[in-house]
Amino acid sequence: MALRIVVCVKYVPGATGDRRFADDLTVDRDDVDGLLSELDEYAVEQALQIAEARDDAEVTVLTVGPEDAEDALRKALSMGADKAVHVEDDDLHGSDVMGTSLVLAKAIEKTGYDLVIAGMASTDGAAGVVPALLAERLGVPQVTLLSEVSVGDGVVRGRRDGDAATEQLEASLPAVVSVTDQSGEARYPSFMGIMAAKKKPVESLDLDDLDIEAEEVGLEGAWTKVDEAAERPARTAGTVVTDEGAGGKELAEFLAGQKFV
C-alpha cells in the first residue's frame, strides 16, 4: 500500500528582516523578504526520512499563501519532496488560523493523504494550533509535538516531550503529525536537488477548486480582529559597566536596590 505524505509548509517573513504589520494590520508579506519557515524544514525532513525508509511513499508539500510562497515549495522540493500544491487566491489575504486550517484541510483531502506532517508552529504568527485544527477538521488522530517519529504497518508512533512528562504516542493512519525542532536537523538541498526541483510539478489551486466561499476566509472571514498593533517602545538604555574586579558585588547592589535580594 502506498504511503501518501502531505507536508504543510508556510512562507514567512524572515526573522532577521524588519518584520511589521501592514496598514490593514495583517502581517506585511510584501516588503520583507520571505522564506520557508525554519520550523517547517523539520517537517519536510521527517517526511523525507519516513519516505526514504520505504519504496512506496510519495511526499507532497502544500502551502497556502501569496505568489512568492512558491519559494517555500521550491525549497522543500529541492530538499527532496516529490511534488507541490500551492493554494493561492487574493481572497485569502488576512486569513486567521481558522481560515487557513479550513483551506489546508480541503486541499489535503483533495490531494489525498495517509499522513499529514507539519511543523510545531510558524515563525511569524506562531500560534502553534494548525496541526490540532487539521486533525479536528479531517477527523483523524492528532499525534503532535513529536521529537521522534516513525511509521510502520499503518501505525504512526512518536515521542512527545511535554512540560510535565514525556509520552510515547501511537495512532493508526491516516493521522496528522507535527514535529518539533528536536526531531532532527533538516538537510541542506544539494545542487542536484536544486536542479531537479525546477522540473518538479507545482499544482496551483484557488478557492473555487476547493469549494470554499470567499466569505469563509481572508480578513473579512476571520473570526478574530486585530484592532491595534504598536511597535514595542525600545527599552530605555540601562547602565552598562565594565568589570574592574567588583562587578559581581556592584551587580548585587543593583539587584538589592530593585528588591530582588
Add this chain to the structure above:
Amino acid sequence: MAEVLVYVDHVDGAVRKPTLELLTLARRIGEPVAVALGAGAADTAAELAEHGATRVLTADAPEFADYLVVPKVDALQAAYEAVQPAAVLVPPPAEGKEIAARLAVRIKSGIITDAVDLEAGEEGPVATQSAFAASYTTKSRITQGTPVITVKPNSAAVEAAPAAGAVEALSVSFSPGATGTKVTARTPRESSGRPELTEAAIVVSAGRGVNGDFAVVEALADSLGAAVGASRAAVDAGWYPHAHQVGQTGKSVSPQLYIASGISGAIQHRAGMQTSKTIVAINKDAEAPIFDLVDYGVVGDLFEVVPQLTEEINTRKG
C-alpha cells in the same frame, strides 16, 4: 454576571500557577467557573475557590490519561454546553492551545492564543499579544462565537479572592475520535527542585559563554530561588536539556528578573525573553546585542562576575 470557563492545568490535584493567574484575568470579565479533569480533579477545588472560582466542574475517567487531547476537548465542550459561558480561557502549556483550538472549531468560535493580558471590552474581551519576537504589541478580539483565549504564564498576578468553589460532577460522553491517539507510556519529568522555567519570578540563563559549565549559573539561580534557562547554542551543544531552552523555538519567559550570562542576544533568543521586566546581562563582548536590552549590564568574564555575585547575595541573605 456572565460566567467564564477556566480550564485547569493541574498535576494530580496540584494546580499549576498559570491557572491561578488565569482566574485573576477571568474575574475581570465575569465569574470564573473552573473545569478540572483527570486524577485528582476534585482536589483542586479548595485552591481554585481561594482564587475566585465560583464553581468547579470535575470529571475523571481513564481516557484523560490514556489518550491524547481529544478526551479533554470532549469534556471542555460538555462544560461549555452546560455553562454557556461568555468566554473560555485556557492556560499553557502547549496541550492547552491544542485543546482550545479544537474546542473553538467545534463551537464555531474564534481563538486567540498566547495572550499576555486580558481586559473587558465593549465588544467582548480584548487580548494583548506580543508579535514578531515581542517587537510589536497587538490588541485583538474575537468576532465570531464565544471567545476562546489561551494565555501565557506570568500574564497576571495571582490574587486571593475567596469564592464558593462548589464542586459539581461534569457528565462527559466521549466522541468516537477520543481514543484515536493512545499514550502507550508516560515518564514524568524529573524535578530539578527549582521553579518551573515559564512560571519563575527570576530566570538565570546561560549561553555559549559558559563553555559547558552550568554549575556557576545554577549556584546563582539557587541563591535567588530562580529557574535556570539556556540559549539555543548551549542546548545544541548538549550542555543543558532542551526543556530549559529560552527563545523562538524553546520557552518564552516573562519573569520579573532575567539574568543572561554569556548570551550574545540573537533575535531567536530575544524572542523568548525580551518582555521580562528587568533584564541583566553579563558578557565579555561589550558589543553583544543583549546589552541593547539591559537595565544593567556587566562587561566582564562571567566566571569572575557570577561567582562573586552569588557569594555577595548569599552573604546579604545571611
